Amino acid sequence: xxxxxxxxxxxxxxxxxxxxxxxxxxxxxxxxxxxxxxxxxxxxxxxxxxxxxxxxxxxxxxxxxxxxxxxxxxxxxxxxxxxxxxxxxxxxxxxxxxxxxxxxxxxxxxxxxxxxxxxxxxxxxxxxxxxxxxxxxxxxxxxxxxxxxxxxxxxxxxxxxxxxxxxxxxxxxxxxxxxxxxxxxxxxxxxxxxxxxxxxxxxxxxxxxxxxxxxxxxxxxxxxxxxxxxxxxxxxxxxxxxxxxxxxxxxxxxxxxxxxxxxxxxxxxxxxxxxxxxxxxxxxxxxxxxxxxxxxxxxxxxxxxxxxxxxxxxxxxxxxxxxx
Amino acid sequence: xxxxxxxxxxxxxxxxxxxxxxxxxxxxxxxxxxxxxxxxxxxxxxxxxxxxxxxxxxxxxxxxxxxxxxxxxxxxxxxxxxxxxxxxxxxxxxxxxxxxxxxxxxxxxxxxxxxxxxxxxxxxxxxxxxxxxxxxxxxxxxxxxxxxxxxxxxxxxxxxxxxxxxxxxxxxxxxxxxxxxxxxxxxxxxxxxxxxxxxxxxxxxxxxxxxxxxxxxxxxxxxxxxxxxxxxxxxxxxxxxxxxxxxxxxxxxxxxxxxxxxxxxxxxxxxxxxxxxxxxxxxxxxxxxxxxxxxxxxxxxxxxxxxxxxxxxxxxxxxxxxxx
DNA sequence: CTACTGCGAGACAACGTTGTCCCTCCATTT
DNA sequence: AAATGGAGGGACAACGTTGTCTCGCAGTAG
Numbered sequence: 001x002x003x004x005x006x007x008x009x010x011x012x013x014x015x016x017x018x019x020x021x022x023x024x025x026x027x028x029x030x031x032x033x034x035x036x037x038x039x040x041x042x043x044x045x046x047x048x049x050x051x052x053x054x055x056x057x058x059x060x061x062x063x064x065x066x067x068x069x070x071x072x073x074x075x076x077x078x079x080x081x082x083x084x085x086x087x088x089x090x091x092x093x094x095x096x097x098x099x100x101x102x103x104x105x106x107x108x109x110x111x112x113x114x115x116x117x118x119x120x121x122x123x124x125x126x127x128x129x130x131x132x133x134x135x136x137x138x139x140x141x142x143x144x145x146x147x148x149x150x151x152x153x154x155x156x157x158x159x160x161x162x163x164x165x166x167x168x169x170x171x172x173x174x175x176x177x178x179x180x181x182x183x184x185x186x187x188x189x190x191x192x193x194x195x196x197x198x199x200x201x202x203x204x205x206x207x208x209x210x211x212x213x214x215x216x217x218x219x220x221x222x223x224x225x226x227x228x229x230x231x232x233x234x235x236x237x238x239x240x241x242x243x244x245x246x247x248x249x250x251x252x253x254x255x256x257x258x259x260x261x262x263x264x265x266x267x268x269x270x271x272x273x274x275x276x277x278x279x280x281x282x283x284x285x286x287x288x289x290x291x292x293x294x295x296x297x298x299x300x301x302x303x304x305x306x307x308x309x310x311x312x313x314x315x316x317x318x319x320x321x322x323x324x
Numbered sequence: 325x326x327x328x329x330x331x332x333x334x335x336x337x338x339x340x341x342x343x344x345x346x347x348x349x350x351x352x353x354x355x356x357x358x359x360x361x362x363x364x365x366x367x368x369x370x371x372x373x374x375x376x377x378x379x380x381x382x383x384x385x386x387x388x389x390x391x392x393x394x395x396x397x398x399x400x401x402x403x404x405x406x407x408x409x410x411x412x413x414x415x416x417x418x419x420x421x422x423x424x425x426x427x428x429x430x431x432x433x434x435x436x437x438x439x440x441x442x443x444x445x446x447x448x449x450x451x452x453x454x455x456x457x458x459x460x461x462x463x464x465x466x467x468x469x470x471x472x473x474x475x476x477x478x479x480x481x482x483x484x485x486x487x488x489x490x491x492x493x494x495x496x497x498x499x500x501x502x503x504x505x506x507x508x509x510x511x512x513x514x515x516x517x518x519x520x521x522x523x524x525x526x527x528x529x530x531x532x533x534x535x536x537x538x539x540x541x542x543x544x545x546x547x548x549x550x551x552x553x554x555x556x557x558x559x560x561x562x563x564x565x566x567x568x569x570x571x572x573x574x575x576x577x578x579x580x581x582x583x584x585x586x587x588x589x590x591x592x593x594x595x596x597x598x599x600x601x602x603x604x605x606x607x608x609x610x611x612x613x614x615x616x617x618x619x620x621x622x623x624x625x626x627x628x629x630x631x632x633x634x635x636x637x638x639x640x641x642x643x644x645x646x647x648x
Numbered sequence: 649c650t651a652c653t654g655c656g657a658g659a660c661a662a663c664g665t666t667g668t669c670c671c672t673c674c675a676t677t678t
Numbered sequence: 679a680a681a682t683g684g685a686g687g688g689a690c691a692a693c694g695t696t697g698t699c700t701c702g703c704a705g706t707a708g
Contacts, residue, residue, distance in 0.1 A: 005462060007694055018658045023696060031656060048459075053443045054378040054389070055694035058663045065378070067423070067444065075399065076409035078593075085400035088426055097440055099391070100424050102412055116421055119377040120391065135372075138329060248597065269402075270594045273572060331664055342688045347666060355686060379664035382693045 006047040015043035026051055057121070068296065069099045069117035069125045071110065072144075076102075078268055079241065079285050080128070083144060086289025087126055094297060096123075105185060107132030124296045126289075131187040140299035142292045147189040152307045154299065156292040160190055160265075163281045163314035164197025164239070167263040170279070170316055171235040172201065174323055176261055180226050180233035181209035182219055182247060184240050194239040194265055207233045219246025220253070227254060235261035235322075241268040241280075248274060263322040265314075272319055279322030282315045330371040339367035350375055381445070392620065393423045393441035393449045395434065396468075400426075402592055403565065403609050404452070407468065410613025411450055418621060420447075429509060431456030448620045450613075455511040464623035468616045471513040476631045478623065480616040484514055484589075487605045487638035488521025488563070491587040494603070494640060495559040496525065498647055500585055504550050504557035505533035506543055506571060508564050518563040518589055531557045543570025544577070551578060559585035559646075565592040565604075572598060587646040589638075596643055603646030606639045 008026070012019040017036055024032050025040040032040075043049070057065050070087050072080035080102075088098050099122060101113040110130045114137055117125060124140040129148035134141075143155040171179050181198050184191040191211065199206055208229065210222040219238070223246065226232065238244040244264030251257040257276060264271075267282035291310055332350070336343040341360055348356050349364040356364075367373070381389050394411050396404035404426075412422050423446060425437040434454045438461055441449060448464040453472035458465075467479040495503050505522050508515040515535065523530055532553065534546040543562070547570065550556065562568040568588030575581040581600060588595075591606035615634055 009694080019694095020659080020696080021657060024657085027696085033656065036657085050439065050443050052382075052445065052694055054445055055382055055663090056696070058376075058379055058382065058665090058694080059696040060663085061697075063663095065444075074409065075412065076402075076405040078400075078402070078405075081400040081402075081405040084424075085398065085426060088399065088424070095440075097423055097425070097437075097444070099421055100408075100412070101421070102409060113421075115374065118374050120389075120421070121376065121378055245594070245597075252597070268593075270569070270592075270598070273569075273576070273598055274594070275599050333664080343664095344666080344689080345687060348687085351666080357686065360687085376664055379693090380666070382664080382695090383666040384693090385667075387693095 005052075006049045007052070008049070010047055011040065011043045011049050014047065015039045063121075064123050064300075065121045066095060067097045067099060067120070067122050068293075068300075069101070069113075069120075069122040069127075071101045071103055071113055071117075071125065071127045073105055073128055074102045075100055077242075079145075079266060079283065082285035083289040083292075086286040087293045090290050090293035090297075096297075103128065103130055105130045105188070111135070124300050126292050126296055131189075140296055142296040142299070144288055144292045145190060147309070149189075154292075154295045154307055155309045156288050156295065157190075157309070157311060158283045158288070158314050159311045160193035160314075161197040161200065163283075163316075164194040164237070164265060165201040166197075166314075166316055167265065167281045167322075168198050168201035168237055170318070170322055171237065171261055171263060174235075174261065176233075176235035177205065178231070178233045179207045179235045179237055180223075181207065182213055182222055182226070182236060182238045182243050183209065183211045184213055184243065186211050191239055198237055213243050213246070216242050216246035216249060219243040220250040221246075223247040223250035224254065227251075227256065227260065233260070235263075235324075238262070238264040239266075240264075241266040244268065244278065244280070248278065257321075258324065261322055261324040263316075267317065274321075276321045276324070277319035279319045280317050282317050284312050284314075288312050329376075330373045331376070332373070334371055335364065335367045335373050338371060339363045387445075388447050388624075389445045390419060391421050391423060391444070391446050392617075392624075393425070393437075393444075393446040393451075395425045395427055395437055395441075395449065395451045397429055397452055398426045399424055401566075403469075403590060403607065406609035407613040407616075410610040411617045414614050414617035414621075420621075427452065427454055429454045429512070435459070448624045450616050450620055455513075464620060466616045466620040466623070468612055469514060471633070473513075478616075478619045478631055479633045480612050480619065481514075481633070481635060482607045482612070482638050483635045484517035484638075485521040485524065487607075487640075488518040488561070488589060489525040490521075490638075490640055491589065491605045491646075492522050492525035492561055494642070494646055495561065495585055495587055498559075498585065500557075500559035501529065502555070502557045503531045503559045503561055504547075505531065506537055506546055506550070506560060506562045506567050507533065507535050508537055508567065510535050515563055522561055537567050537570070540566050540570030540573060543567040544574040545570075547571040547574035548578065551575075551580065551584065557584070559587075559648075562586070562588040563590075564588075565590040568592065568602065568604070572602065581645070582648065585646050585648040587640075591641065598645075600645045600648070601643035603643045604641050606641050608636050608638075612636050 008019050008022045012022045025037050103109045107130045118137045126142050128145045129143050134151045141153045213219045264280045267280045271278040332343050332346045336346045349361050427433045431454045442461045450466050452469045458475040465477045537543045562571050588604045591604045595602040
């Protein structure tokens with residue numbers, strides 16, 4: 001049996017003061033005589049005492065765990081990972097720590113993880129909503145990337161409609177008239193919004209569209225069959241990086257990478273090193289994460305205004321694949 | 325003022341039973357009469373009661389928070405992100421949740437975050453050690469990616485020496501005799517081990533070496549100047565993906581990507597789509613994460629054997645850049 | 649010299665939960 | 679009919695900490 005971790009009581013005993021005095025010293029109250037405080041500090045050092053955050057938060061008035069939850073699609077996806085990192089950095093500035101979870105767009109997981117975080121008394125939540133009904137957890141929530149259905153709260157999203165429309169107009173400006181669309185899961189507001197932008201830019205001239213693509217493999221297959229139709233598009237617009245990468249592979253496989261134009265929504269690492277370099281509508285996941293964290297901390301600190309919907313602008317980065 | 329979250333006492337009152345009976349039902353004890361249990365469940369539903377994990381863990385005998393900490397270099401780096409995700413998946417199987425933090429190889433951060441996690445009573449820690457002295461936190465720790473200095477514990481690492489040696493031998497087999505080395509921070513065991521592998525493969529014929537590179541920009545600069553020396557290497561070996569990417573940029577900039585061979589340690593997304601496709605010694609971060617998590621959970625469950633050093637094999641993936 | 653003030657420090661309760669103990673029933677046994 | 683036993687459920691303490699209250703004591707004023 002290893003000895004248990006020391007408690008305030010142990011510190012009090014070795015310092016020869018009362019438990020409460022230790023509490024005062026540890027919490028930096030100034031009403032303790034310097035000599036006693038020194039004895040307490042010495043005891044803390046010698047025992048390697050660490051306060052028990054769970055116990056203190058049980059009794060404290062503010063009830064803060066100084067921990068938030070971050071629930072994203074997949075922490076190993078570059079977009080989610082960048083957003084996660086930005087949230088972490090923002091949190092660290094305030095001494096807040098982060099519980100994470102990957103949802104894989106699974107509403108069941110979303111429910112389970114929000115419940116688990118609620119049991120752990122996280123002070124708030126940053127959530128990429130999967131499109132399911134959400135139960136209220138009496139906890140501040142900021143939604144990122146997507147707009148939730150049937151719930152309200154601060155929301156931080158990219159300018160999806162205008163960003164997508166801009167991408168498509170860019171292709172139009174380079175002479176394309178028949179522009180194919182390859183998009184993600186229509187349960188998610190991002191996919192719908194980006195499709196709306198595509199449609200807005202093209203009006204009745206909208207080209208062939210494939211929806212509900214997730215991974216590069218699906219996307220590659222879809223792109224190949226789209227390009228093998230009778231009247232194939234001369235340009236493609238993709239709504240997320242995994243789809244874009246699949247399409248790059250498809251074009252490469254067909255030897256059409258220099259004859260079919262491509263603009264993808266969401267930037268990805270090494271896009272500029274491909275041949276041709278891939279033109280994208282870049283999102284700013286770091287800024288989204290910072291913004292969401294800031295909004296969440298305001299809510300945690302009691303800010304009580306109406307729900308805000310914050311749009312983070314996107315940037316068209318012309319690298320070559322969209323200028324064919 | 326929003327009403328506070330309901331407690332077991334509230335549930336007990338609305339169900340008309342004692343607090344302890346609620347506790348029994350919530351914890352799935354079977355000694356409660358079905359009729360009472362049903363009343364309790366109904367009350368739990370109607371109040372949307374959630375147990376307070378902090379309070380229960382304070383009193384419970386096992387003292388588990390069912391939360392572990394994961395401290396990596398940078399959760400937005402592909403290697404760390406993949407490892408993180410694998411740990412999360414393994415943890416989810418056991419109903420464990422994950423606190424994360426990025427260390428940026430900063431010993432101060434490492435100390436601060438391990439202390440913060442200790443205060444939060446995490447059941448254990450998975451840590452990519454930054455090379456600093458570690459204080460013991462009376463908590464099971466599994467080290468990943470690198471071997472810690474001055475501490476012992478289960479360690480999960482890639483076969484760094486043999487992997488690096490294999491990469492260099494691969495270049496030798498393709499006729500290269502003058503092979504340059506571009507490596508990372510020598511405070512870290514990975515950089516040292518990969519350099520050792522490089523040296524082992526080359527013996528006295530070791531070529532020019534640059535160390536302590538971090539990001540693609542530094543690496544690009546270093547590669548350019550190495551290739552502009554009087555007797556430039558005909559092949560390069562890089563020890564981590566950020567460096568590899570920088571070197572790819574350098575070769576591209578010099579127009580030497582088809583004349584200078586390159587093998588990189590650690591695979592990265594889209595390496596196969598570059599021109600030429602990049603030959604790498606692939607690590608298996610997912611397996612490392614799973615292995616580390618499994619080892620940690622064994623330790624948490626009381627396994628008490630001597631420290632284990634688990635080596636996860638690497639795989640040479642020949643794609644073109646190393647076969648010039 | 650007494651009464652008051654204020655500050656330092658301890659005693660005690662409380663946070664929400666679970667471990668332990670004990671009491672009450674009712675069914676069985678003799 | 680009385681004793682026995684087991685199962686269900688409640689009372690109480692405890693986990694490690696902080697909020698509140700109170701007490702003692704020194705210093706000051708009257």
